Amino acid sequence: MTETATDVKEMREIARALLAEGDVRVIIGWEAARRGARPVFVTDPAEADRLIFDARCVHNLVTYLNPRRDHVAELGKIGLIVKGCDVKAVAGLLREAQLTRDDVVLIGVRCGGVLEENEMPAAVTLTRDNVAPRCYGCDNREPTLFDHLVGEPQPEPPRPAQTIDERIAALEDRPLEERWAFWTEQFSKCVRCYACRQVCPLCVCERCVADKTRPRWIEPSPHARGNLSWNVTRALHLAGRCVGCGECERFCPVGIPLSLMNGKLQQIVAERYGYTVGDDPEQAAPIGDYRLDDEQEFIK
Amino acid sequence: MSDGRFFISESDLRALAADLLGAGTEVIAPVAVDACASPAAMASSACMRPGMEPEDLEYRALTDASQLDLGRGLPILSLKGYFLPEHEALCRWKQKGTTIEIKAVPTEFAPRVVLAAKPCDSAALAVVDEVMNWDYQDDLWNGRRAATTIINLACPVIDESCFCTAVGAAPDATTGADGLLMPVKDGYVLEATTEKGRALVEAHKARLAGSVPAETLGRQAADERSAASARVAGNLEIDAGSVRDWIDTHFEDPLLASLAIRCNGCGACSSVCPTCHCFDIVDEEEGVGRGTRRRCWDTCQSPTFTLHASGHNPRDDQNARYRQRINHKFAIYPLRFGEVLCTGCGRCTRVCHAGQDLVEILQAIDIAARRPDEAEAARRARTGDLVNIYQPQLATVTEVIDETSDTRTLRLEFQDEAVRESFTFKAGQFGEYSVFGAGESTFCIASPPTRAGFIECSFKAVGKVTAALREVNVGDIVGFRGPYGNSFPVDDWKGKDIVFVAGGIGLAPVRCVIWNVLDRRDEFGDVTIVYGARSVEDLVYKRELEEWASRDDVRIVTTVDPGGETKDWTGEVGYVTPVVEKTAPAAANAVAVLCGPPIVVKLTLPVLDKLGFADEAIFTTLENRMKCGLGKCGRCNIGPVYVCKDGPVFTAAQMKALPAEF
Numbered sequence: 001m002t003e004t005a006t007d008v009k010e011m012r013e014i015a016r017a018l019l020a021e022g023d024v025r026v027i028i029g030w031e032a033a034r035r036g037a038r039p040v041f042v043t044d045p046a047e048a049d050r051l052i053f054d055a056r057c058v059h060n061l062v063t064y065l066n067p068r069r070d071h072v073a074e075l076g077k078i079g080l081i082v083k084g085c086d087v088k089a090v091a092g093l094l095r096e097a098q099l100t101r102d103d104v105v106l107i108g109v110r111c112g113g114v115l116e117e118n119e120m121p122a123a124v125t126l127t128r129d130n131v132a133p134r135c136y137g138c139d140n141r142e143p144t145l146f147d148h149l150v151g152e153p154q155p156e157p158p159r160p161a162q163t164i165d166e167r168i169a170a171l172e173d174r175p176l177e178e179r180w181a182f183w184t185e186q187f188s189k190c191v192r193c194y195a196c197r198q199v200c201p202l203c204v205c206e207r208c209v210a211d212k213t214r215p216r217w218i219e220p221s222p223h224a225r226g227n228l229s230w231n232v233t234r235a236l237h238l239a240g241r242c243v244g245c246g247e248c249e250r251f252c253p254v255g256i257p258l259s260l261m262n263g264k265l266q267q268i269v270a271e272r273y274g275y276t277v278g279d280d281p282e283q284a285a286p287i288g289d290y291r292l293d294d295e296q297e298f299i300k
Numbered sequence: 301m302s303d304g305r306f307f308i309s310e311s312d313l314r315a316l317a318a319d320l321l322g323a324g325t326e327v328i329a330p331v332a333v334d335a336c337a338s339p340a341a342m343a344s345s346a347c348m349r350p351g352m353e354p355e356d357l358e359y360r361a362l363t364d365a366s367q368l369d370l371g372r373g374l375p376i377l378s379l380k381g382y383f384l385p386e387h388e389a390l391c392r393w394k395q396k397g398t399t400i401e402i403k404a405v406p407t408e409f410a411p412r413v414v415l416a417a418k419p420c421d422s423a424a425l426a427v428v429d430e431v432m433n434w435d436y437q438d439d440l441w442n443g444r445r446a447a448t449t450i451i452n453l454a455c456p457v458i459d460e461s462c463f464c465t466a467v468g469a470a471p472d473a474t475t476g477a478d479g480l481l482m483p484v485k486d487g488y489v490l491e492a493t494t495e496k497g498r499a500l501v502e503a504h505k506a507r508l509a510g511s512v513p514a515e516t517l518g519r520q521a522a523d524e525r526s527a528a529s530a531r532v533a534g535n536l537e538i539d540a541g542s543v544r545d546w547i548d549t550h551f552e553d554p555l556l557a558s559l560a561i562r563c564n565g566c567g568a569c570s571s572v573c574p575t576c577h578c579f580d581i582v583d584e585e586e587g588v589g590r591g592t593r594r595r596c597w598d599t600c601q602s603p604t605f606t607l608h609a610s611g612h613n614p615r616d617d618q619n620a621r622y623r624q625r626i627n628h629k630f631a632i633y634p635l636r637f638g639e640v641l642c643t644g645c646g647r648c649t650r651v652c653h654a655g656q657d658l659v660e661i662l663q664a665i666d667i668a669a670r671r672p673d674e675a676e677a678a679r680r681a682r683t684g685d686l687v688n689i690y691q692p693q694l695a696t697v698t699e700v701i702d703e704t705s706d707t708r709t710l711r712l713e714f715q716d717e718a719v720r721e722s723f724t725f726k727a728g729q730f731g732e733y734s735v736f737g738a739g740e741s742t743f744c745i746a747s748p749p750t751r752a753g754f755i756e757c758s759f760k761a762v763g764k765v766t767a768a769l770r771e772v773n774v775g776d777i778v779g780f781r782g783p784y785g786n787s788f789p790v791d792d793w794k795g796k797d798i799v800f801v802a803g804g805i806g807l808a809p810v811r812c813v814i815w816n817v818l819d820r821r822d823e824f825g826d827v828t829i830v831y832g833a834r835s836v837e838d839l840v841y842k843r844e845l846e847e848w849a850s851r852d853d854v855r856i857v858t859t860v861d862p863g864g865e866t867k868d869w870t871g872e873v874g875y876v877t878p879v880v881e882k883t884a885p886a887a888a889n890a891v892a893v894l895c896g897p898p899i900v901v902k903l904t905l906p907v908l909d910k911l912g913f914a915d916e917a918i919f920t921t922l923e924n925r926m927k928c929g930l931g932k933c934g935r936c937n938i939g940p941v942y943v944c945k946d947g948p949v950f951t952a953a954q955m956k957a958l959p960a961e962f
Contacts, residue, residue, distance in 0.1 A: 033655055033657065033660075034460070034657055034659070034660055035460070035461070035649070035655065035657060036655075037655075038562065038654065038655025039562040039654055039655060040562075041561050041562065058653075059653070059654070063564065069618075070616075070617050070618075071560065071561065071617040071618045071619050072561065074617075075561075118653060119653070191377070191386055191571040191597060192567075192597070193566050193567035193568045193570070193571040193599065194567060194602070195564065195566035195567070195568040196566075197566070198564040198565050198566035199566060199654070211604045216582070216584075219582070219584050220580060220596055221386075221582065221584060221594050222386040222387055222596060222597070223387055226387075250653055251564070251566065251568065251653050251654075252568075253568040253571055253572050254376055254377070255356065255376070
């Protein structure tokens with residue numbers, strides 16, 4: 001990441017002006033904290049200089065636009081700093097009528113990839129070993145959905161040691177029994193903290209199926225049945241909606257490789273429905289868009 | 301070895317683990333796992349980048365002693381799950397028609413051993429023992445505790461999120477454990493600290509060497525132990541008692557009420573926490589007419605944790621839920637059980653990629669509790685909210701009381717509602733009272749802090765400002781800045797006798813303390829008041845003197861100077877000092893509060909000394925000329941002491957150490 005002070009300055013100036021003129025009540029971006037970069041909520045124009053942008057700015061802040069976030073909505077109209085990957089989630093919320101375009105002012109930043117982890121004292125140069133694998137092949141380093149766009153065009157991020165697609169392929173090479181053993185073991189680690197759901201910008205249900213009790217669709221105990229139901233249901237609810245930001249996997253305290261499952265589902269959606277998630281809210285998504293030529297062998 | 305310490309090499313430690321396993325004992329210990337522990341082939345291709353070493357640790361039941369990982373990381377999950385499993389059956393049921401059969405679950409467990417537990421994890425078990433036994437005894441928990449022998453491995457401190465020493469634990473503590481392994485050259489020193497620990501040592505003596513010089517090992521181990529404690533103390537130092545009391549009294553404070561803006565409301569922090577023990581109880585049907593009632597981990601961070609069936613939720617947003625977590629750990633639990641519900645492992649901070657940082661939060665609460673000025677300065681620096689310290693608040697005069705022909709008391713109420721509600725002060729503090737056009741003047745706050753909503757000042761019209769204050773009437777507006785200065789340490793006087801000695805208008809600051817004490821009468825011993833003035837006319841607060849005289853829990857002696865008495869005067873006649881001597885209050889377990897004209901103070905001090913009052917037990921308040929009250933105008937110094945900042949309350953001992961310039 002070749003972060004230049006001008007990019008950040010420009011971003012701060014826009015944030016300051018938006019707050020000072022009352023166009024927004026809060027700017028959500030990143031700050032440098034004790035343990036690295038983290039989300040910051042700036043409400044006072046004088047505090048706009050807290051904003052940073054560098055390769056540690058991993059978080060998909062669109063999660064704070066999620067309608068479940070009452071305590072964020074209370075702050076008033078939001079100005080949000082977004083990378084190209086993040087803004088796909090804004091498009092998702094718009095597409096699903098969870099948000100209207102006037103609800104938010106988007107400050108897009110041109111991005112050359114981010115690190116896998118935000119917790120480091122300063123940004124370091126991206127390498128094959130530290131780059132977030134999801135950045136490989138990014139098709140939206142320069143967002144098209146924004147109100148303000150800052151920064152210079154950025155180079156492509158390095159290729160990671162192993163891409164997500166390569167990992168999925170490696171898993172698929174294994175026989176069914178081994179794959180089952182693999183996921184059984186992965187899900188056995190789950191403690192049902194629901195971090196994956198809470199951080200997901202597109203988990204928008206007011207009452208999650210996992211929290212419903214009449215009937216109890218998903219057993220809350222973190223045993224094999226409950227964990228399989230939860231993890232599979234969560235992934236399926238994101239099929240054709242997941243933007244691949246990887247926040248679920250990053251926040252998982254026990255390290256379940258959810259990107260593999262999400263990635264596989266997005267591959268299937270691409271193959272069957274010709275759909276790849278982008279940042280155009282008008283682009284119809286497989287869920288909510290019926291076409292006569294859709295494959296529908298399951299209702300034969 | 302006689303002192304109960306043994307040397308054990310790493311290979312012998314593994315052999316000891318193997319012995320236990322061989323005997324059929326379950327051995328739980330840190331085991332290195334790759335990020336996607338799984339059948340080996342799968343792990344290397346799908347989950348692991350080539351060349352990457354497994355880096356995560358988990359507490360696992362060993363299947364082979366070679367798995368025991370004595371590397372020093374912190375396992376992802378704490379030991380909690382081995383005592384309060386992520387889910388466990390409470391009972392099972394089978395129903396046929398109207399017959400229900402309940403199948404009990406065992407509360408006795410096979411003996412097992414935990415090796416190389418982290419001290420913060422064993423300490424957490426001891427903390428949770430309290431809630432599991434404070435009334436009903438949770439034998440699912442107790443059964444597992446009783447069956448388990450835990451040997452800690454002293455911790456070299458992992459990173460900047462560790463803070464065990466700030467919450468009463470330590471990197472080499474054995475709280476909640478039965479023994480400690482202390483790394484030394486070529487092995488470990490093993491020390492058993494409980495009967496269970498000693499039984500383990502006794503049963504495995506063959507693996508323990510007794511020939512290593514205990515003193516050398518002791519010293520080496522001790523150096524390492526103190527270095528680790530110093531490292532962790534560098535991360536965070538708080539006063540847990542002050543933090544507890546502050547949280548308990550600041551429920552609505554913005555610092556507590558808006559902690560969670562970046563929080564996603566997941567339960568990762570409580571899942572990885574060694575002390576979070578809240579659970580849910582659910583019925584899970586496992587077929588027609590049969591099922592299991594289970595408890596499983598739950599979290600206060602989830603909206604459904606407190607959601608009523610009606611839809612009402614008492615903690616209905618994330619800020620409220622996050623406050624609950626802090627409140628439960630650092631106020632509720634210590635208030636109920638005497639211990640902080642946290643052992644400083646730092647897992648919650650490390651696991652939160654949104655940046656909720658408990659070290660930072662506790663630091664902020666500790667500063668608010670112990671150094672409020674610094675908290676305010678930090679807030680102002682952050683918000684750019686600059687305040688002119690010289691600008692007074694406006695206050696309305698709501699009552700005017702003539703104490704004597706030249707002394708008046710004004711009762712004031714702040715105009716600003718927020719100031720009226722938030723204004724607090726302590727007995728002995730003062731303020732700057734002003735009449736616009738005349739200026740500011742310094743008096744103590746004469747009303748007690750135990751009576752909220754107003755303040756009072758009493759003054760004699762002697763100068764320009766006091767003359768102007770003499771002219772104000774009910775409904776007029778005056779200015780006030782304050783409260784400033786230190787205060788009488790009334791809380792330290794609990795259980796003691798208190799003797800008040802005042803002369804003339806000097807009763808004003810003393811009156812504040814008297815009412816403060818009388819409003820909390822049960823907390824103190826005998827109360828004696830000796831008050832004198834030049835004449836009967838010059839006695840201030842006459843109504844209150846009568847009220848105090850009519851109480852049977854106050855001894856009051858009033859006196860007037862010779863010649864100042866009237867015909868119907870029933871009090872003493874004489875100067876205050878000899879009357880104090882004559883009254884002779886007991887000095888044992890007593891404090892004296894003395895205030896009056898300099899001559900009264902000067903003459904009464906030796907009398908109190910003669911009566912047996914130590915200089916440290918005599919308190920007075922100084923009235924040097926002040927303008928700013930803020931330690932800046934440079935007027936009130938006595939030597940290096942600023943009366944406005946370091947005073948106005950001083951003990952006789954402190955006064956005697958000052959240059960004689962007051």
